[in-house]
Amino acid sequence: MSTRRYPYSSVSPEEFHKWLSALICVLNSVYFLLNMAILQKLGIGGVQLTVAVFGGYCFYKSSNGLYRPWHSYTLLVLLTLNILLSIAIMELVAGATYWGLALPFWYYSLFGLRKGFVFSAVIVLLCAVVIFLRTDTNIFMPYRTVFNFTLVYCSIWLVCHVYEVQRQKTSAFLHSLALQDDLTNLKNRHALKADFRAIHKNFQSIHMLIIDIDHFKHINDKYGHDIGDTVLTKVADLLMQSTQVKEIYRLGGEEFVILLKDISDEEAQERAEKIRKTIELGIFFSHNEPIKLTVSIGISSLRPEHEFTDFLRSADEKLYQAKHEGRNRVCS
Template sequence: MELDIFNPSRHIRRIVLFWLSMLLAIFTSLFSYLSFMIDQHFILALVQLIFACISTYVCYQSYKQDCSFSLAIVYCLASIIVVGIATFIRPLNYGVYVWACLFPILFYLVLNKKQSTTAASFALAIQLFVLSMKEQSNDGYIHIQLLVNFVLCYLCIWLAAHMLEAKRQTSEISLGQLASRDALTGVHNRLALIHNFERYRQESATLPLSLLVLDLDFFKDVNDRYGHTTGDRVLVQTAALIDSFTDEHLVYRIGGEEFCIALHNTNIMQARIKAEQIRIAIEENVFNHSETPISLTASIGIYQCDHFKSLEEVLDIADKQLYRAKNNGRNQVMVCNSEQDKLACSQINY
């Protein structure tokens, strides 16, 4: 089971679901055997056996990968059905209805918060309907107390599960922001690029994807002359300027003064136009502040990705174009088309 740092609870939830579904598969298999061999409840035995099989499959899927939405829905409905039927068939003193208290925990493991709320409400309504259909015991007051205690226990577990899920979502959003954002500039970082690249690679099989790698020319001189505080301020301003030209595309800071822009649904010619707009904007912008203005230029390398290459290969090719730009005088754009040989990458002069 792999750990996703942008969804840290995913790993834990899969482990919990794995063991819970395994235990449910074992218990319902045992209950099915007892229903068939001892109590002669063949319908109940069959329902329990089917649920045990579904639990086994969910256990296998949770070990290999996340459960699909359709499987999650089937599992939730199956759990409601098997507990409902068992509650209806078995006497109340067997306490089968107590298993319904697992519903909120199970639902919040496999569904999102809104879906879990709906499922938990539906499950409670079904269970109350089944219990009301049962023949009351000799003392009706005891039966009412049973219903009240069951509902209160169910609601408490439901509330706890709901609050934990809400807190989990809020925490993971915050942690995701911390993990994926560059602390200085606020744009995405290299870790976020690594995390997103697999999706980019798959999308590039059907839609063009171009990667821009941008490096500020002679930025070391800015740090040496004006100090690192000023250099940091210039980096923040540069990131904001680049971000203003990228629309819905994501900007990543992948090095000290090196940035990467992933241009979705953008071919090499469109990427060249966008890169030139960014280059001119940086050249014409006045950085720092009016009292100590700083002028900068940038060199940019472009590569149109294909779905066969890894991130390291893509960045390596784009970096080669970037350094070609620097070697040819800086403040220019170099482009390489993935359909051509790396050595045949063409130079764009302005």
């Protein structure tokens, strides 16, 4: 199963698998007892016992934090085979076909849009064939039964598909809200933490630049917060243009962070100087009145013992040094 991000309002596949496995365990235990004790259907009863035992196993593993993706695939394969065998062996009036209608919902909930679509398409064909072979031999009955089942199945399948498409769009939107700064459209502090963990695993050399706009409070006080927001947006644009990297973040207020990968200390210093000069030479207009800006930059080089907070604190200390030494400078 592919790893998918879910908003807090959505149930994860792992949680859904846990409770579905419990439900499958209980239901198949009941059907096993009925088929063995009353109907004497030993073959299907054995299959249902297998499904019940594996469902209980999956629930136990999930409850103890030991979930694995193959649990979901195996559970749904066993459950699907159980339903198909029940349709093929039991009389149609017993209603085993009704359980087939629940399969699209389970497929989409556990496996997502693409696999849910493929699995649902395969199963509707298999169910249609089995039902056709099991219906009355009257010339019209097989076609009518298959037609009605397929129509209902496809209606449920369509609802599941549309819901999953909408859920993924909502999830992506909420994810972007959580990791993106609304004003500048840069990544935010939460994204910085997440990206640092990912980058730390794949790159040995990482430099962090903390960039702070000098005397930004004076701009807000003189021109107003609307102009201040415009300045922040313009600075964000200049940072993206001058660095050509994706790892640019608004830390908060007038502070920005850039992560640079696999470069030397000298190269990090040169890039920071380029940013400083770009901002210094830029002109920001407010009602045709030019606004000049400068920035102070602190550089931190990642050490083996550094965690995220240590890395950030080290760069922040260098930023404080740059401000203490007169601003509009780079310290590393």
